[in-house]
Amino acid sequence: xxxxxxxxxxxxxxxxxxxxxxxxxxxxxxxxxxxxxxxxxxxxxxxxxxxxxxxxxxxxxxxxxxxxxxxxxxxxxxxxxxxxxxxxxxxxxxxxxxxxxxxxxxxxxxxxxxxxxxxxxxxxxxxxxxxxxxxxxxxxxxxxxxxxxxxxxxxxxxxxxxxxxxxxxxxxxxxxxxxxxxxxxxxxxxxxxxxxxxxxxxxxxxxxxxxxxxxxxxxxxxxxxxxxxxxxxxxxxxxxxxxxxxxxxxxxxxxxxxxxxxxxxxxxxxxxxxxxxxxxxxxxxxxxxxxxxxxxxxxxxxxxxxxxxxxxxxxxxxxxxxxxxxxxxxxxxxxxxxxxxxxxxxxxxxxxxxxxxxxxxxxxxxxxxxxxxxxxxxxxxxxxxxxxxxxxxxxxxxxxxxxxxxxxxxxxxxxxxxxxxxxxxxxxxxxxxxxxxxxxx
Ligand code: GLU
Numbered sequence: 001x002x003x004x005x006x007x008x009x010x011x012x013x014x015x016x017x018x019x020x021x022x023x024x025x026x027x028x029x030x031x032x033x034x035x036x037x038x039x040x041x042x043x044x045x046x047x048x049x050x051x052x053x054x055x056x057x058x059x060x061x062x063x064x065x066x067x068x069x070x071x072x073x074x075x076x077x078x079x080x081x082x083x084x085x086x087x088x089x090x091x092x093x094x095x096x097x098x099x100x101x102x103x104x105x106x107x108x109x110x111x112x113x114x115x116x117x118x119x120x121x122x123x124x125x126x127x128x129x130x131x132x133x134x135x136x137x138x139x140x141x142x143x144x145x146x147x148x149x150x151x152x153x154x155x156x157x158x159x160x161x162x163x164x165x166x167x168x169x170x171x172x173x174x175x176x177x178x179x180x181x182x183x184x185x186x187x188x189x190x191x192x193x194x195x196x197x198x199x200x201x202x203x204x205x206x207x208x209x210x211x212x213x214x215x216x217x218x219x220x221x222x223x224x225x226x227x228x229x230x231x232x233x234x235x236x237x238x239x240x241x242x243x244x245x246x247x248x249x250x251x252x253x254x255x256x257x258x259x260x261x262x263x264x265x266x267x268x269x270x271x272x273x274x275x276x277x278x279x280x281x282x283x284x285x286x287x288x289x290x291x292x293x294x295x296x297x298x299x300x301x302x303x304x305x306x307x308x309x310x311x312x313x314x315x316x317x318x319x320x321x322x323x324x325x326x327x328x329x330x331x332x333x334x335x336x337x338x339x340x341x342x343x344x345x346x347x348x349x350x351x352x353x354x355x356x357x358x359x360x361x362x363x364x365x366x367x368x369x370x371x372x373x374x375x376x377x378x379x380x381x382x383x384x385x386x387x388x389x390x391x392x393x394x395x396x397x398x399x400x401x402x403x404x405x406x407x408x409x410x411x412x413x414x415x416x417x418x419x420x421x422x423x424x425x426x427x428x429x430x431x432x433x434x435x436x437x438x439x440x441x
Contacts (some may be wrong), residue, residue: 001366004045013317017101017342018045024424032432038440040432047074048081050093051404053143055121057135060283069140070156071119071147074100077434079113080151082370086120087136087165097122097156098317102341103370105427106363109402112374117153119144125160126282133280137168144169145176150183150380156373157187159316162233162277164201183380186373187228195376196388198369201395203237205368206312206339207245208399212440213337213360216407221310222246227303227333229253230315231273231284234339234366238314251303253315254284258303269294278376307331313343322347329355338362349420360419362428364402371398 001019008014022041029035051071058063070093073081083103086096096118104116113165123136135372147153157166166187173184184194190196207221214221225249228235231252239249248264252273269291276286288297304311304324311328313320319340325348328336334359338344341364344352352359372395379385386394402423409429412423 005311006093012095013098013342014094014101014344017098020342020346020420021101021105021282021424021428022309024421025428028425028429032233034436035432038436040435043435044075044104044428044431045074045101047097048076049073050375051119051144052093052148055123055136055139055143057132057139059132060129067121067123067136069119069121069143070096071144071153072096072100072117073147073153074118075104075431076115077431077438078108079115081117081153082107082114082156082373083119084156084370085161085169086158087123087125087128087160088120089122089124091120091122091426095317099341102363104431105424106367107370107374108427108430109364109405109423110240110367110371110374111401112369112371112398114374116157118158119155120158120161123160125280127159128280133165134168136167137165138172139158141169141172142176145173148173148184150377151179152212154183154373154377155185156232156370159232161187163187163189164192164278169386176239178363183377186376188376193376193380194389195372196385197391197395198372198376199233200237200240201340201372201391201420202234202366202369203239203314204241204392205371205395206234206314206337206365207241208368209360209365209403210310210312210335210337211245212400212403213358213419214335216403217335217358224248224309225250226310226312227251227306227328228312228314229303229319229343230340231247231287232277232315234369235314236270236273236277238312238339239265239273242312243267245268250308251306253301254282256283256285257297257299258301258306259284259287259297260306261292261295266294290351304328308333309335311336312339314339315343316340317342320344320348322351324348325351325357329357334358336360337365340365341366353418353420358426360406361423364406364419364423367402368395368399371395414437 099118118360184223406422409425
């Protein structure tokens with residue numbers, strides 16, 4: 001860590017993600033001198049390569065705009081590079097390195113053969129028109145297409161990149177490559193190679209994992225009050241499945257504040273989340289404006305200020321602080337399943353783990369999204385599409401298996417389960433072993 005801190009000063013998110021994994025795997029690493037000899041850790045923390053490129057496009061006023069695009073190809077020990085694209089004003093190499101690093105272990109947990117990658121741009125979708133989004137996606141792909149391919153690197157969505165953006169990106173890829181290579185991107189539309197349930201998969205998978213964790217602790221999700229953060233694709237899927245399983249989602253949030261929904265979110269409100277996302281306004285207050293009888297907007301507050309049984313961070317890294325964790329506990333919360341990537345700050349995780357609150361990390365909880373991307377790749381390679389029931393069954397099976405891996409590697413001498421250790425060690429062992437077997441490259 002000291003060496004990395006000196007080499008990459010200021011890469012806060014990246015150093016935070018690496019520190020968490022290294023702390024978790026320290027004991028097993030020391031039991032494997034062959035890892036040490038092959039310098040597995042030193043190699044694993046460095047991305048294989050990073051592409052950086054300029055993206056120039058023209059806005060609706062005819063003004064030329066310049067952004068920076070990136071693709072971090074982190075690790076290809078167990079499969080081709082795989083991971084989403086994030087369009088957000090705060091995107092930096094540090095953010096994408098942390099996400100690519102996390103993706104490597106997450107993808108290893110899915111049981112599918114996928115390496116880790118991440119990409120994106122500091123382009124800010126907020127306030128942009130549909131045409132501006134399209135022109136940006138096209139300009140971005142003009143550079144990216146040379147770096148990707150169905151057996152090489154397969155991008156997908158992430159924050160700021162959903163079905164619409166994947167459509168524009170794929171259209172430009174196809175024009176440049178002159179091939180109908182559906183396997184080059186996942187999260188595609190249903191009529192042109194997308195998998196049924198991919199949009200819902202991250203949220204559905206997160207709830208299947210949460211169900212397993214609760215069962216293991218002798219509890220049931222039925223009747224529980226749940227706080228979700230954000231209102232994007234991941235929050236949307238989580239709200240659908242949580243409601244289906246009989247829980248009550250009483251909070252969603254945005255950068256502007258929280259919407260409290262005392263009687264629980266309805267299907268109509270969940271559908272409206274899609275309208276809010278497509279508007280690019282980035283305001284959760286719009287929910288309370290549309291449903292004034294059901295939702296109450298509280299400016300400047302987070303979902304963690306609402307009394308609940310279960311907290312599901314679904315928005316952005318480090319969105320839940322130690323103070324938020326304390327407030328959740330004081331209000332009776334007993335479980336936090338991190339759905340966003342690295343959604344909880346280290347102090348919050350430490351507090352949960354030392355105060356009897358069940359906690360599971362994003363790389364296990366949210367892996368259903370990329371797992372279903374893996375299922376989309378399989379369908380594309382076979383030129384077929386499976387039914388929703390078939391995809392759902394496979395997703396459920398994968399989430400059960402991820403939970404089992406966490407239990408296998410995370411069970412402590414006192415019988416409790418450390419899901420952070422479990423997920424990190426399971427992912428690490430798989431990637432480290434593959435790297436060792438493939439020699440010094
Ligand atoms: N961005 C998602 C993640 O963080 C999905 C990636 C993918 O489907 O490739 O796992």
